[in-house]
Amino acid sequence: MRDPVRSWRRLPFAARFLFSHAAIGFGLAALFVGGFLVANPNGAGMVLLTAADHWWPALALWGLTGLTFATVQIGIATMALGEESRRPPGGRAAPLVPGLLPVRVRRRR
Template identity: 40%
Template sequence: MPFLVRFLVRHAGIGVGVAAIFVALLVVLDVAHLGTLLATSPDGLLAVGVLTFALGLTFGSVQMGFAVMLLGARDEPPSGRGSRLTRLVPRHARVTAGR
């Protein structure tokens, strides 16, 4: 499997995992009585599944976009070797004042 496909699938999975943890915390902590509502509703399991799917899609997309924006402009996969830290050095700029 190509590097970029693995990269996107891995980060989509991270986003879906974060969404599942988020939904679990919403239900367990009973935020806005959501856990009580889901426990007493006959379709509570369906509601949890739909909420997890929707938030998984959202969080997965955000995580993939975030990871792609931080990827950089290199064509090869990032590695620890050969990547140097560049030091920013201030330089003087000559500017002439005009009327």
């Protein structure tokens, strides 16, 4: 059997990035749906669990909520990729000193 860690590391960065953040989103969705079922607001949790004597509605809620949370997580992580430090390498940034600069302006007639 193949080593799963080795197989994971062989994936391209983009695939690992998407899969890991999608897993985070589905994990958050599991916490959300679990909290929703435990809180049972106005009996909605019991309706989901006892609808037609099966748990498919709760599973559908988890799947669709997971899809939403995973998409949001991937979007946030993608936007955070572009943020880099604006400081110059190797030390402190030079302080900005406000001041006036002379500018030449041509006169129009």
